[in-house]
Amino acid sequence: MNAMEKPALSGQDRQAPLVRLERAGVSSGGRWLVRGVDLSVSPGEIVTLIGPNGSGKSTSAKMALGILKPSEGKAERKPGLKVGYVPQKLLVDWTLPLTVRRFMALTVKLPDARILAALERTGAAHLMRAEVRHLSGGELQRVLLARAIAVSPDLLVLDEPVQGVDYSGEIAIYELISRLRTEIGCGVLMISHDLHLVMAATDQVICLNGHVCCRGTPLVVSQSPAFLELFGHRAGAGIAVYQHNHDHVHLPDGRVRHADGTVSEDCAGEHCDAPHDHADQAHDHCAHLDQGHSHAHGESCGQGHSHDHSHHGHSRDQSGAPVKETADAR
Amino acid sequence: MLDDFFTRAILAGLGVAIVAGPLGCFIVWRRMAYFGDTLSHGALLGVALSLLMQVNTTLTVFVVSSALAVLLLLLRRQGTLSSDALLGLLSHSALAIGLVCLAFMTWVRIDLLGLLFGDILAVNRQDLLLIYGGGVLVLALLAWIWRPLFAATVNPDLAAAEGIKPERVNLVFTLLLAGVIAIAMKVVGVLLITALLIIPAASARRLSSGPEMMAVIASLLGCVAVVAGLFGSLKWDSPSGPSIVVAAMGIFIVSLAPWERLLAKRDFKRSTNP
Numbered sequence: 001m002n003a004m005e006k007p008a009l010s011g012q013d014r015q016a017p018l019v020r021l022e023r024a025g026v027s028s029g030g031r032w033l034v035r036g037v038d039l040s041v042s043p044g045e046i047v048t049l050i051g052p053n054g055s056g057k058s059t060s061a062k063m064a065l066g067i068l069k070p071s072e073g074k075a076e077r078k079p080g081l082k083v084g085y086v087p088q089k090l091l092v093d094w095t096l097p098l099t100v101r102r103f104m105a106l107t108v109k110l111p112d113a114r115i116l117a118a119l120e121r122t123g124a125a126h127l128m129r130a131e132v133r134h135l136s137g138g139e140l141q142r143v144l145l146a147r148a149i150a151v152s153p154d155l156l157v158l159d160e161p162v163q164g165v166d167y168s169g170e171i172a173i174y175e176l177i178s179r180l181r182t183e184i185g186c187g188v189l190m191i192s193h194d195l196h197l198v199m200a201a202t203d204q205v206i207c208l209n210g211h212v213c214c215r216g217t218p219l220v221v222s223q224s225p226a227f228l229e230l231f232g233h234r235a236g237a238g239i240a241v242y243q244h245n246h247d248h249v250h251l252p253d254g255r256v257r258h259a260d261g262t263v264s265e266d267c268a269g270e271h272c273d274a275p276h277d278h279a280d281q282a283h284d285h286c287a288h289l290d291q292g293h294s295h296a297h298g299e300s301c302g303q304g305h306s307h308d309h310s311h312h313g314h315s316r317d318q319s320g321a322p323v324k325e326t327a328d329a330r
Numbered sequence: 331m332l333d334d335f336f337t338r339a340i341l342a343g344l345g346v347a348i349v350a351g352p353l354g355c356f357i358v359w360r361r362m363a364y365f366g367d368t369l370s371h372g373a374l375l376g377v378a379l380s381l382l383m384q385v386n387t388t389l390t391v392f393v394v395s396s397a398l399a400v401l402l403l404l405l406r407r408q409g410t411l412s413s414d415a416l417l418g419l420l421s422h423s424a425l426a427i428g429l430v431c432l433a434f435m436t437w438v439r440i441d442l443l444g445l446l447f448g449d450i451l452a453v454n455r456q457d458l459l460l461i462y463g464g465g466v467l468v469l470a471l472l473a474w475i476w477r478p479l480f481a482a483t484v485n486p487d488l489a490a491a492e493g494i495k496p497e498r499v500n501l502v503f504t505l506l507l508a509g510v511i512a513i514a515m516k517v518v519g520v521l522l523i524t525a526l527l528i529i530p531a532a533s534a535r536r537l538s539s540g541p542e543m544m545a546v547i548a549s550l551l552g553c554v555a556v557v558a559g560l561f562g563s564l565k566w567d568s569p570s571g572p573s574i575v576v577a578a579m580g581i582f583i584v585s586l587a588p589w590e591r592l593l594a595k596r597d598f599k600r601s602t603n604p
C-alpha cells in the first residue's frame with residue numbers, strides 16, 4: 001500500500017511495513033482455509049481483521065506471524081521484528097506449575113520491575129503471584145496482553161484480546177491498545193468480533209470470509225454492501241451490537257430497508273447523519289459505560305458485583321439487543 | 331570407595347535420577363509418557379543390534395532410540411494413524427524385533443531380565459563415567475534450551491510467534507530423551523525407565539510452585555527413591571531396579587495425601603487477605 005504518501009497519522013513517520021502478506025493463502029487437507037489475503041501493518045498502525053467464525057482471521061494472523069507457512073503467496077516480516085502475541089486460546093494443564101510472574105517471562109528473561117509495570121498497565125498487577133490456570137477468562141486476557149507488551153514489541157498481534165473481559169474492561173483495553181501504538185510506536189494486528197468498539201481505535205479494517213471481502217477505514221467497511229451482506233442480517237450473533245446501530249440500510253435507489261425487512265421511502269426520523277453520527281454514538285456509548293464502571297467501583301463491593309453492574313448497564317444500553325458474545329463467554 | 335559394588339550402584343542411581351528429574355517434568359507436561367516408553371522399548375532393539383554388529387551398546391541404543399523418535403515424528407506428520415496408535419505400533423514392534431533378534435543370536439548368552447529390569451548392582455567404573463559424563467552433557471543441553479522448550483510446551487504458537495522454533499527445540503529434547511534412556515538402561519532396564527522419568531516428576535508437582543522448582547524437586551525425589559530402593563533391595567533381597575520404582579511409587583503416594591490440604595490452606599489464605 002502507499003503508506004509513504006499518506007499523511008503521518010500520529011505525528012510519526014510512517015516507515016516500511018513491519019509485516020506484509022501478499023495474495024497469501026493456506027490450504028489444509030485440500031481445503032482453502034483462507035486465500036488471497038493482502039495486508040500490511042506499519043509502525044503505529046492498527047489493522048483489524050473481522051469476519052465470522054472460520055473465515056480465516058486467525059489463520060491470516062498466523063501467516064503474518066510465521067506460525068503457518070502460506071501455501072500460496074508471500075508472507076514477509078521485517079528482519080529482527082520483535083513480536084508480542086496474544087493467542088486466541090491458552091490452556092495450562094494442571095501438571096504445569098506456572099505463576100503469572102513466570103509466565104510473563106515465557107519467551108524472554110525480564111526483570112521484575114518490567115513485569116510489574118506491564119501488569120499494571122493492563123490492570124492485572126494484583127495477579128502477579130497467582131497461578132495461570134486459576135485465572136478467569138478476563139484475567140487471563142489481561143495477563144496475556146501484559147505479557148505481549150512487556151517486551152516493548154514492534155508488532156502486537158492480538159487474537160480476540162477482549163474475549164471474556166467485562167464491558168468496561170473491554171473499553172479500557174482498547175484504549176490501552178491505541179495508546180500503546182503512540183507510546184511505543186508499535187504496529188497492531190488485531191482480530192475482533194466486535195467492530196463497534198474497535199471502530200474508534202483502528203486505522204484499517206479487513207473483513208474476511210475465506211478471502212478479503214472488503215477493506216478500508218472502519219466507516220467505509222461498515223457501509224460496504226459486502227460487510228452488511230456478511231453481518232447485517234444475522235440476528236443475535238457477535239456483530240449484533242453493530243447491527244443495532246444499522247437498523248436500516250440505505251438502498252441504492254434512495255429508499256430505506258429496515259431491520260425487519262420492510263422498505264420505505266425514508267427512515268422517518270430515525271435517520272442519523274451517517275458516518276459522523278455513528279462514531280459519535282460509539283463514543284457516547286463508551287462514556288456511558290465508563291460511568292457505570294466508576295459507579296461500581298465506588299460501591300467498593302466485590303469484583304463479581306461490579307461486573308454485574310457494568311453488565312446490566314451494557315444490556316440496558318443495547319435496548320433489547322441480544323447480549324453479545326463476549327458477555328456470554330464469561 | 332568405588333570398589334564396593336553397592337556404592338557404585340548408589341552413585342549410578344543418583345546420577346540417573348538427577349538427569350531424569352527435569353526431563354521427566356517435560357514428559358509429564360507434554361503428555362509424552364507413552365512416547366518415552368516407545369523410545370525405551372526401542373532400546374532393546376538397540377542392544378540386539380549392538381551385539382549383532384559388535385559395537386558400543388550405549389551408542390547403539392542412543393542411535394536406535396533417536397531414529398525411532400524421528401520416524402515417529404515423520405509418521406505423525408503424515409497424519410494417517412492417530413498418535414497413540416502409532417506409538418503403540420512402534421513401541422511393541424521395536425520390543426518384539428529386539429527380542430526376536432536376541433533369540434536368533436544363539437551364540438550370545440545374555441541376561442534378558444537384566445536388560446528389561448536393569449542390573450544396577452553390576453555397574454562398573456566405565457558405566458559410572460558414562461552416566462556422569464553423559465548426564466552432565468544432557469543437563470547442559472537442557473539448560474541451554476530450557477526457556478524456549480518450556481515456552482513451546484506452554485503454547486507452541488505463542489513460542490513460534492515470538493521467535494522460537496518449536497520444532498527445533500522439540501527435536502533437541504527428543505534426542506536428550508534418547509540419551510537419557512541410553513545411559514539409564516543399565517540402572518532400571520528398558521521397561522522401567524519411563525517410571526524413573528515420570529514418577530518423581532509427578533510427585534514433585536504438588537510440592538512446586540514453578541517449573542524450575544519442579545525440575546529440581548523431581549531430581550531430589552528421584553535420588554531419595556534410588557537410595558531407598560537400593561537399601562530396600564539389599565535388606566529384603568529384592569530385585570534392585572523394580573525396588574527403586576516401588577520406592578518412587580511410595581514417594582508419590584506420600585506426596586498425595588497431606589500436601590494437598592496444606593496447599594489448599596495456603597491458597598485460601600492468599601485469596602482472603604491479598
